[in-house]
Amino acid sequence: MAQYNVAPLEKLVEQFEKMPGIGHKTAQRLAYYVLNLPKSDAEELAGAVMDAHTKIHYCSKCCNLTDKELCPICSNPVRDNSTICVVETPRDATAVENTHEYRGVFHVLHGAISPLNDVGPDNLTIKQLIARLSDDTVKEVIMATNPTIEGDATALYISKLLKPMGVKVTRLAYGIPVGGDLEYADEYTLAKALEGRNEI
Amino acid sequence: MAQYNVAPLEKLVEQFEKMPGIGHKTAQRLAYYVLNLPKSDAEELAGAVMDAHTKIHYCSKCCNLTDKELCPICSNPVRDNSTICVVETPRDATAVENTHEYRGVFHVLHGAISPLNDVGPDNLTIKQLIARLSDDTVKEVIMATNPTIEGDATALYISKLLKPMGVKVTRLAYGIPVGGDLEYADEYTLAKALEGRNEI
Numbered sequence: 001m002a003q004y005n006v007a008p009l010e011k012l013v014e015q016f017e018k019m020p021g022i023g024h025k026t027a028q029r030l031a032y033y034v035l036n037l038p039k040s041d042a043e044e045l046a047g048a049v050m051d052a053h054t055k056i057h058y059c060s061k062c063c064n065l066t067d068k069e070l071c072p073i074c075s076n077p078v079r080d081n082s083t084i085c086v087v088e089t090p091r092d093a094t095a096v097e098n099t100h101e102y103r104g105v106f107h108v109l110h111g112a113i114s115p116l117n118d119v120g121p122d123n124l125t126i127k128q129l130i131a132r133l134s135d136d137t138v139k140e141v142i143m144a145t146n147p148t149i150e151g152d153a154t155a156l157y158i159s160k161l162l163k164p165m166g167v168k169v170t171r172l173a174y175g176i177p178v179g180g181d182l183e184y185a186d187e188y189t190l191a192k193a194l195e196g197r198n199e200i
Numbered sequence: 201m202a203q204y205n206v207a208p209l210e211k212l213v214e215q216f217e218k219m220p221g222i223g224h225k226t227a228q229r230l231a232y233y234v235l236n237l238p239k240s241d242a243e244e245l246a247g248a249v250m251d252a253h254t255k256i257h258y259c260s261k262c263c264n265l266t267d268k269e270l271c272p273i274c275s276n277p278v279r280d281n282s283t284i285c286v287v288e289t290p291r292d293a294t295a296v297e298n299t300h301e302y303r304g305v306f307h308v309l310h311g312a313i314s315p316l317n318d319v320g321p322d323n324l325t326i327k328q329l330i331a332r333l334s335d336d337t338v339k340e341v342i343m344a345t346n347p348t349i350e351g352d353a354t355a356l357y358i359s360k361l362l363k364p365m366g367v368k369v370t371r372l373a374y375g376i377p378v379g380g381d382l383e384y385a386d387e388y389t390l391a392k393a394l395e396g397r398n399e400i
Binding site for chain 2: 014026042045053
């Protein structure tokens with residue numbers, strides 16, 4: 001019995017399957033969705049893929065993604081340029097931004113130091129970060145890398161570089177998540193939460 | 201505080217968000233994945249979207265998807281043309297095909313009768329199915345539409361059309377799924393399984 005095989009469809013399924021979190025079944029569903037799109041919508045999708053690729057680059061200041069010279073945050077005169085929040089990815093910057101509590105600017109490292117994955121300090125935008133500290137505008141650098149071994153190592157590495165430059169370096173607080181349940185908190189988080197306890 | 205907004209990125213996220221089962225977070229993850237692709241890979245993805253759209257059409261015999269005149273199953277001389285398995289979608293045909301138990305051919309309806317969704321018999325490929333019965337090749341039509349109200353209605357509607365033509369019309373067996381647990385089977389399935397019980 002011959003396997004049913006329609007080359008262009010298989011190719012599309014393959015493309016979707018490569019995406020993160022997309023398995024074979026989901027890839028098939030997406031491919032059939034694309035097939036059923038009106039032609040103009042398929043063109044729009046293909047165009048959006050290429051546009052995102054050709055038009056988006058790093059902000060010349062904070063290395064976040066933008067289609068302009070400066071990203072919307074760096075070009076916003078209201079933002080506080082004396083505080084830089086260092087994050088691993090653009091999505092992390094968006095997450096901090098969505099708290100609506102942060103008025104400073106960002107620096108996007110585009111990864112974390114991870115010897116196992118062949119990512120060293122030179123693969124990140126650490127040089128660009130240091131260049132931003134050349135004048136005395138920046139008073140505080142908040143290390144908001146992920147609470148993982150790689151994120152912690154990156155935060156430590158950068159803080160060691162920055163401290164001699166006379167800038168205050170802080171790290172996001174560890175603790176139990178709001179709305180979480182002590183029972184389900186892992187022991188490391190709970191230990192950190194104990195360690196960082198505040199008087200009420 | 202200005203919302204962070206990179207137009208081409210937002211547009212790509214929007215495109216992914218329209219896809220079935222893809223929420224905002226997943227759409228963002230996919231968009232960033234596309235951004236991080238090498239340019240040639242992004243071109244391949246965009247190309248696959250357009251190719252699937254321009255090259256794929258219905259098989260002139262069974263209405264399954266193909267990029268040729270006939271689909272691989274209809275053009276396979278080994279397949280048994282006296283049995284047609286009628287399914288709602290190409291994916292259903294693939295599911296039956298994956299059992300490796302079926303040697304007949306298919307007919308893809310591209311939907312099921314569903315008055316609520318404005319899908320009537322004329323929106324399906326029922327005419328093409330009837331045209332296939334004009335000579336005496338076909339001995340049996342297996343209705344393998346979904347075990348839903350729409351699928352059942354479609355199977356009933358088609359069987360009523362076909363029976364006067366002297367062809368045997370059968371329906372997939374209902375019952376408890378293999379490896380399932382009686383306790384978790386819904387009452388309708390269990391009732392159908394009882395009704396269709398076989399001597400052992």
